[in-house]
Amino acid sequence: MKIFLISNMYPSQNDGLFGVFVKNFKEEVEAQGVEFSAVSVIKGKSNSAFKKSVKYITHYLSILKNFTFKSYDVLYLHYLTHHIPILFFLIPFKSKKWVINTHGNDIVHLENQKFLKRIACTILKRVDLVVVPSSYFKKEVLKNYPFLSDHDVYASPSGGVDPKVFYVKNNKNHEKNLHLGFVSRFIEEKGWKTFLEALVKLQKKGVLFKATIAGKGPDEEQIKSYLKENKLSQVNFLGFVKQNELIHLYNDFDLYIFPTYREGESLGLTGVEAMSCGTPVIACNMAGPSTYIEHEVNGYLFQPKNSDQLSKYIHAFAQKSVLEREEMCQQAINSAENYKKDIVAEKLIIRLDELLK
Template sequence: MKILLISNMYPSEQFPSYGVFVQNTEKILVQHGIQVDKIVMQKKTSKLSKLFSYASHYANVVLTGLTKNYDYLYVHYASHNALPLLILKKLKKNVKIVTNVHGSDVVPEVPSQEKYQPRVNDLLQHSTKIITPSPYYKGLVEEKYKVHNPIYIFPSGGVNKDLFHPYADKSKAYQELNLDPTIRYLGCVSRIDVGKGWEYYLQAIAKAEQQMPTSYKYLYVGSGKDEAAFKEMIKTLGLEEKVIHFPLLPQSSLAYVYNAIEAFVFPTVRKGESLGLVGLEAMACGAPVIGSQIGGLKDYIIDGKNGLFFEPKNVDELASQLQAFINLPEDVKQQMSQQALQTANRYTVDVIAEQLPTIFFDEVEK
C-alpha cells in the first residue's frame, strides 16, 4: 500500500513538538510496511513566509495528486488542507481521501476559523474514511456534519512509553529542570493561548493559596500569543514565588516535567479538545489529571480514581480540587497514580499501533 501524508503541521529541528503526532502516525504506518510519501509544512514565524509556504503546499498537493497514484491521501487538519484536496477531487474523481479531524477542525476556537467550516464539511463528505481521536469527537463529527462515511477512532499517535514513564529516581527530573527536590509541585503543559484555560489555572492557584497556604509550587510549561497577559496576571495575583514558568519544551523534556509533578492540571475550555494527549502522557508518568470536564478528557479521566474533574472556567471549583488533591492521604495519591498508569497503558503506541493500518486496509463500511 502507498499513502501520501498531507499536513500543514510537522516537526522541525527548531520546533520539534509542532505536529509531532502527525509524525508519530507516519512512523506507525511505515513500521507496518506501508510506503508513505509526504507533503507537509513546518512552522513559520512570519506572515509572509506562511503565505508562501501555504501557496507552495497547496500547489504541491494538487500537482502530486494529479501526476502520481496513491491508494489513499491521508490528511491531517481538514480546515487548512481542504481547499487543494477539493480541487484535486474535482480534477481526479477516483482519488481516495482519508481525513483525520481534530481540534478546531470541527469546533472553531475563534471567529476567524469559522470561514473554514464549509470546506471542512465538503471535504468530510468527499472523504472515503474519517478518523477522529476519541469517541467524544466522533460524536461531534456525526452530529455536526451528518456524514455517512465510515468514522474510525485513533488516539492521535498514542503515548510513547519509551519516553513517558515513571522514574524510579525522580532526582534526575528535578535536576534537569533546576527544581528544588524538597518542594512538591503541580503542573500544566499547554500553549498560552485562547481556550487553553491558563487564566483560570492562575486564578485558582491564587484563590487556593489564599484560602489554604501551602508549600507547593505550580509549574506552567508553554508559550503563546497570550504570554504577555499571562506574565502580567502572575504579577497582579502576586504569584511570582508560586508559579514557575518554562517556555515550550521538546517532548523529551516534558517527561521530566511529568515526573516532577504530583498531578497534572488540565484547565482547557475548548469543546474541540478532541483527546488531550498531554493528559495521557502525564498519566503515563504516574501523574493523575485534575481536568476540565469537557471534550476528550471525559473519555479517560475517572473522577476520584485517576484524577479529579472540575467545571470548565469555574475558578472556585478548580481551586477546591487543587486543595482536595493536596490534602489527600499519601496512600490515596499513590492509588490514583497507579490508576493513572493503568489508564495510560491503554493508549500506548504499542497497544494502538495495530489500529491505524487496519483502518486503511479495512474496506468494510462502519
C-alpha cells in the same frame, strides 16, 4: 499498503514541534510495515504572510504532482480546512481511498463560514473515512455532519504517546509539599487564569504547595504580572520547555492541572503524557480530556472556569493518604496504556486495511 500523506503541519529543523504528532504518526505506521509512497507536507511555521502564501502554493503543486504521478492505495490527509481548494479540484478525479484526519476546529464550528462548510460537506460526502482524536470529537463531527454514519468516523488519538519518551522514572515522594504542574500554550482559553486563581485560594487556606508553569504564548507577560501581584512566590515560571525534557516535569508533578475550556480541545495529549508518567490529571469536565479522565479514579473533573472547584479538588488530593495517592497514580498509568503509539497505530492500520477489502 501504500499511503500518500498530506499535511500542512510537519516539523522542520528549526521548528521541531510544529505538527510533531503527524511525524510521530508517520514513523509509527512505517515501523509496522506501511509504506509512504508519496509525501506532501509543509515543514515549519512561516512568520510572514508572503512566505506562508508561497509555502501553500508549493504545497498544493506538490499534492497535484503526487496525486497524478505516484502510486498509492490510500490518500491520508491531516487538516481538511486548509486543503479544501485543492481537494475540491481533485474530487472529480478521485479513484483511490481518501482518509481525512481532523484534529480540532478544522471541520467543526464553521457555522459562520457557510460557503466553506458547504464545500467541506461536498468533500466529506466523497471521503471514505474520517479519523478524529477522541470519542468526544467523533460525536461533534457526527452532530455537525449528520450525513456521516457512525462507521464513517473512527476515533484514533493523534499518533498516541511514545512510552520511550513518557514513562514513570521513579516513585513519587508523597511526603513533600504538593507539586502542581501546568504545561500549555499561554492563551486565555487554556485556562491559565483559572489555575492561578485556584492557587491564590489554596494559599489563603494555608495549603502547602509549589507549582511549575511551562510553555509559551501571547499571555506570558499577563501570567508573570499575576504571579507578582498575588505574591505567588512558590510558582516556578520556566517558559518554553523542549518535548524531550517534559518527562522530568511530569514525573516530578503530583498533579497535572489541565484547565482548558476550548471546545476544540479534541483530545488534549498532554494529559495523557502526564498520566503515562504516573501523574493524575485535574481537567475541565468537557471536550477531549473528559473521555480519558475518570473523576476521583485517575484524576478529577471540574466545571470550566470554576477555580473554587479546582482548588477544592487539589485540596482533596493533598489530604489523601500516601496509599490513596499511589492508587490514583497507578490508575493514571493504567488509563494511559491504550494511548501507547504502537497500539494506536496497530488499530488504525487494521481500520485502513478494512477500507481496502
